[in-house]
Amino acid sequence: MGTDLRPPANIWERSGPVTSIPAQLAEVLPVVRAHADRCDAEARFPRESLDALRASGLMGMLVPRRYGGLGADLRTFSATAQELAGACLSTAMIWAMHGQQADAVVRHAGPRLAQDLLPRIARGKTYLASVTTEPGKGGHLLSADAALTSEDGLLHFDRTGPVVTGAEHADGFLITLRAAPDAHSGQVSLVYAERSQVAIELTGDWNPLGMRGTDSIGVRLKGSVGQHQLVGRQGEFRTVAVDSMIPVGHIAWASCWLGAARAGYQRFVRLLTSRDRPRGVDLQSPLTAERLARIRMDLELVSGYLCGVIAEVDDLRATGQGAEEPALHIHLNTLKLAASELAFAASDRMVQLAGLTLGYQRDSPLRLERLFRDLRSAALNYANDRLLTANGNLCLLDRRVRLISTPLRQTDPGQAVK
Ligand SMILES: Cc1cc2nc3c(=O)[nH]c(=O)nc-3n(C[C@H](O)[C@H](O)[C@H](O)COP(=O)(O)OP(=O)(O)OC[C@H]3O[C@@H](n4cnc5c(N)ncnc54)[C@H](O)[C@@H]3O)c2cc1C
Structure with missing residues (x-):
């Protein structure tokens, strides 16, 4: 941790009109990859990876620039979590959940706490x-x-x-x-x-x-x-949770799970299309094609839904509207439910398609065994049962049935029906 913790002046590398990936990731990812297997095998914290993240400026991703942070938006946060998760899902979750906590401080700490804490988060000194x-x-x-x-x-x-x-x-x-x-x-x-x-x-x-x-x-x-x-008012944690912890948490988790599953799929597709293609997987078989298509479909659905939820949260934040609408909560919960179920299902399908040697062995270059074990936690990390029962009740309050990516306020004659 003796390195200069200030983020470089020019940190963004535009990779397209929609998503930007911070350039510092290029320095962090090799460190994360290098320690991923040992941390998994020994169930130990990825200290070296966190040190690299601290030194990179990425710990202050959601901290506004006036406090020395990167002031990034949720799309960039999500894209970064996905990239990190492709290298090590544990490290990505540690970083993304820190980001979730930092967002709560940004949006709900009083001036004294914000002034004291946010510059330290931005400099990578304080991991939450x-x-x-x-x-x-x-x-x-x-x-x-x-x-x-x-x-x-x-x-x-x-x-x-x-x-x-x-x-x-x-x-x-x-x-x-x-x-x-x-x-x-x-x-x-x-x-x-x-x-x-x-x-x-x-x-x-x-x-x-x-x-x-x-x-x-x-x-x-x-x-x-x-x-x-105190972060938020005394006894009013619900406000902080609804405005920040739940939306950013569900975006963070979904991004991590999706990123890990996508990276596993990428390794798989690259192997199948390489000279080292395993003989056991028959690329001429319609069964193989169907299985590859289904895995891809699950990843596409999570990615699309994640983008829809990020856009909705961005919209709310930009317009300063409260996050009380039942449909919004249904969307946030659905993101967590869908990402946890579909990312895990994708890993399960990949294991099945890759077979015993490539899919199930710990030392397989595809590392699907770890992906499967890691993603099994997704439905437990805030029990899906809780969110399903909550969503079922919320559905009765959303008579308009406002699905994701439809406008928040739309003249809807159905709404007037008593
Ligand atoms: C990798 C990882 C990291 C984590 N990090 C943190 C952390 O940093 N800080 C932290 O505070 N927590 C953390 N957690 C805990 C997490 O946030 C959840 O609280 C925890 O996974 C839930 O544990 P649980 O299933 O025992 O409890 P509960 O969610 O209380 O569920 C207990 C049981 O009740 C069932 N159940 C719950 N609600 C209903 C319902 N309405 N109807 C029927 N059945 C229901 C569940 O399915 C489950 O079987 C982490 C968890 C994981 C997996």
């Missing part, structure tokens, strides 16, 4: 971890059990996080807590705590099937923060 899951309430985002207490002008907490990505390496934590001891479980506050402000006790190991490099261990965090370290 997220603590939302809790024993008992599980993944449910908008509730909390452990409460904040207020004494001597400080906010105190004692919070267990059973799954905290990068907890041992983070420089700061965004933590959800019940707003006060007498608050109900839905009155949640979000606080930022510096690593130096918390005592950290390890409570759980991380030895999972996939996403092994995220080192998502269990921790107990005990500490105190100033009132100005």
Whole structure:
């Protein structure tokens, strides 16, 4: 970390009218690739890759330029997550979830916290971890059990996080807590705590099937923060979640899963069309063609839906509209559901088509075995059951049935029908 952390002046390399990929990725990707296998095998955090990301300026991707960040838009954020995920899905998730936390700080921190924290995020000095899951309430985002207490002008907490990505390496934590001891479980506050402000006790190991490099261990965090370290208003975490954490989180996750699946497919197609083409896969067979087409179709659908959701969130942000419309939530949840299911289905199909040696063996150059294990987590990472049941209820509130990429406000005679 001794390197100059300032981003280079000219960082963008336009690759087309729609998406721009930051030029610094070219320096980061080889480091990420070089450490991907070992982090997976040993279930250890990709420290070297995070150091490269810190030095590149990419940790400040969503931080506005006035704080020294790159001030990138969500399309660029998504494209970057996809590229990183092609090299190592664990590293990509670590980076993308940090971006999700940074966005919440950008949009909801008060001036004192923003002034103090955002330049450090931009310089790669502060990597943010997220603590939302809790024993008992599980993944449910908008509730909390452990409460904040207020004494001597400080906010105190004692919070267990059973799954905290990068907890041992983070420089700061965004933590959800019940707003006060007498608050109900839905009155949640979000606080930022510096690593130096918390005592950290390890409570759980991380030895999972996939996403092994995220080192998502269990921790107990005990500490105190100033009132100005609230992100959003006291008890109003829902506003932060709806405006920032949910949209950016679902875009981040979907981008990572899609990027990893696409890279696996790319390796596969390149092998099939190379001189080293495996004899076991018959390219003349309609069955092979049908399977290749189905995998491609799943990737296309996720990519298209992801673009639709990014455009919708961009629109809302540009016009300053609130994100309360039921259809928008249905779209955000559908993105997570579709990306998690279809990216995993694509990896499963690739394993089947590649066969036992190329598809299922750990040391196959296609690395589909790791892709399959990693993507199996997608439906569990915020349980799809939660989102499906939420969406089912939201559907009854959207009588217009506004599908993705149709205008938010459109004169619709059906709406008037009682
Ligand atoms: C790679 C990875 C990284 C993660 N990083 C973090 C992190 O940094 N910070 C953090 O706080 N968390 C993190 N998590 C946790 C994640 O956000 C979820 O909270 C967690 O995966 C959900 O765990 P769960 O399935 O045990 O709990 P729950 O979501 O509580 O679900 C428990 C069970 O109930 C079922 N269920 C839930 N709702 C319903 C319903 N309505 N109807 C029927 N059944 C239902 C589920 O299917 C599941 O079987 C991470 C998870 C993964 C996989």
